[in-house]
Amino acid sequence: MSNGIYVQRTLAIIKPDAVQKAEEIEDIILRSGFTILQKRWIHLSPEQCSEFYSEHSSKIFFPSLVAFMSSDPIVVMELAKENAISSWRNLIGNTNSHKARNLEPESIRAKYGRDEQRNAVHGSDSEMSAEREIRFFFGRSIVEPIPTDQAAxxxxxxxxxxxxxxxxxxxxxxxxxxxxxxxxxxxxxxxxYKPLVNTRVTVVEQ
Known part of the structure; x- marks a missing residue:
């Protein structure tokens, strides 16, 4: 039986409006018990943004969302933790930064967000979304089990x-x-645990 467990993974994005505070936000992430499995700084094209947010393509805010997310670099991270999706969503707070400041003043969006669109960070909202979003930015990553404290x-x-x-x-x-x-x-x-190598040499007579 393995000592490790497969913890849940989620995708986190530090958006253009908060990218200057990326180091502070990453510190909050780590202090909150997340493991950063992978990280990329990337500047998305409008086409890439349109593909990533394709589920919102019929919404009225879609053009401004694409323009905003492609305006400057972003930081994309694959995070791991038990119940990572809900834990990350709780940590970042309400989608609307104004509401977050009233309801969840310690959340990331309350501290670093400006409004409903420029709200500092993104978080996957389901396991299906997390898998799709992680695959979009990092390909088909295979993650080894992360041990619990007791297993470690x-x-x-x-x-x-x-x-x-x-x-x-x-x-x-x-x-x-x-x-x-x-x-x-x-x-x-x-x-x-090093492999045993047979160092004997067999000489074959011709």
Whole structure:
């Protein structure tokens, strides 16, 4: 049985109106427990924006949305966390930045958004949307399981700590002149998970 779990993924976009605050927003994302799996700075063309927002093509705001989203670079991120979609939507707040300031003053849109369109960030609204949007920007990414805190602790205690303990014990005994290099060499030589290679050479008589 694997120690890892497949956490949910979602797409986050820092829009043109907030891209100058990208570093601050990324810090909020990380402090809120998200893992940034992939990130791209990109300047979309109007055609690319039209494709991405195609579900809104019949809406009256569609032309202005395309013009806004293609006006300057954006930051696109694939985020991971348990319940990532709802967690990210809660963190960014109401679509209308004015309402967000009244109802959710600590949300990202309340802090960095201006109005309903220039609202700082985007978040996928469903698993289907998240998969489509991630695929749009990053292709067909295959994500390994991200371990829970307990799984990570179990992995360290069961797989890494015993080897590290042996290495440090030997280091204390030998007291090498360059302990960092010695430790690196020792770990390479004594890695219990390195593949075993048959070094014997068979000579075939002609």
């Amino acid at each position: 602790k179990d992995y360290l205690e069961g797989k890494l700590n015993p080897t590290i303990l042996k290495a440090l014990t030997q280091l204390c005994k030998e007291k090498p002149h360059d302990p960092v290099t010695w430790l690196a060499d020792w770990l390479l030589a004594n890695n219990p």
